């Protein structure tokens with residue numbers, strides 16, 4: 261797809277990976293809606309991005325991805341201020357092993373709610389023009405993560421959603437591509453927050469040792485992989501990005 265001129269909603273874009281996605285896509289001529297639960301951080305990020313890219317290129321809308329009403333309001337505000345939406349990036353996520361239901365609600369619920377709304381609003385069968393949904397999973401959506409079993413389960417479920425709704429059966433009906441990006445560890449606030457809500461005291465030590473031994477993966481590298489996925493990824497694609505490797509697509513182990 262052509263990024264230049266596209267209207268793109270990114271959830272959880274007030275900071276971290278979502279902010280890096282916004283920067284990379286604005287650099288390539290997209291218009292962005294930053295949708296985040298943290299209004300203070302979201303407004304400050306948007307002010308920074310507007311100073312570089314202009315006031316008409318990027319807006320902030322407050323959104324809790326666990327709320328249907330919030331998600332619909334984000335969509336409506338984006339259409340009103342930036343034009344018809346072409347891409348949704350379901351990026352908002354948390355790593356809270358102690359309150360598993362919150363992690364399921366935000367990580368899986370947010371992607372599911374957003375993807376279903378996007379099909380409803382962009383689907384050619386619903387009067388829309390088609391489009392793309394990218395769900396941000398993780399490398400631990402395609403491999404085990406002993407340090408965060410709940411987090412990993414939500415990220416595996418996102419892959420199931422993407423492979424199923426990203427089947428061409430659905431694309432023929434809706435004209436909407438559904439894809440996943442699966443980054444390895446990036447040292448954002450998610451990691452620090454995950455440590456505070458870790459599965460067990462043993463995990464805190466092990467995760468801290470594991471993460472300090474990992475090669476550094478930057479948000480900018482992950483954002484470049486998102487651009488690659490949008491520009492060339494097929495429907496249902498799951499793209500993994502790790503430090504010091506070219507990004508690579510992963511397929512389901514059973515294809516029938």
Ligand SMILES: NC(=O)c1ccc[n+]([C@@H]2O[C@H](COP(=O)([O-])OP(=O)(O)OC[C@H]3O[C@@H](n4cnc5c(N)ncnc54)[C@H](O)[C@@H]3O)[C@@H](O)[C@H]2O)c1
Nearest residue numbers: 272274276277297324325351352353398445446448449450
């Ligand atoms: N950092 C990593 O190592 C890593 C690796 C792979 C995948 N991911 C995924 O990338 C995404 C972004 O992670 P990050 O590292 O930038 O995290 P982060 O904590 O830096 O940013 C997350 C953003 O999501 C927002 N958010 C949280 N709950 C929300 C909700 N209910 N509604 C709307 N917004 C909400 C936060 O306010 C924040 O701005 C997450 O889905 C995460 O699981 C992160």
Ligand SMILES: CC/C=C\C[C@H](O)/C=C/C=C\C=C\C=C\[C@@H](O)[C@@H](O)C/C=C\CCC(=O)O
Nearest residue numbers: 355398400403404405406408444445451454470
């Ligand atoms: C906990 C939440 C923080 C970030 C989550 C994020 O999505 C990224 C995760 C990135 C990498 C995770 C790698 C997990 C690797 C495991 O599958 C496994 O390979 C490690 C196993 C044992 C390590 C034991 C040790 O070295 O001590």
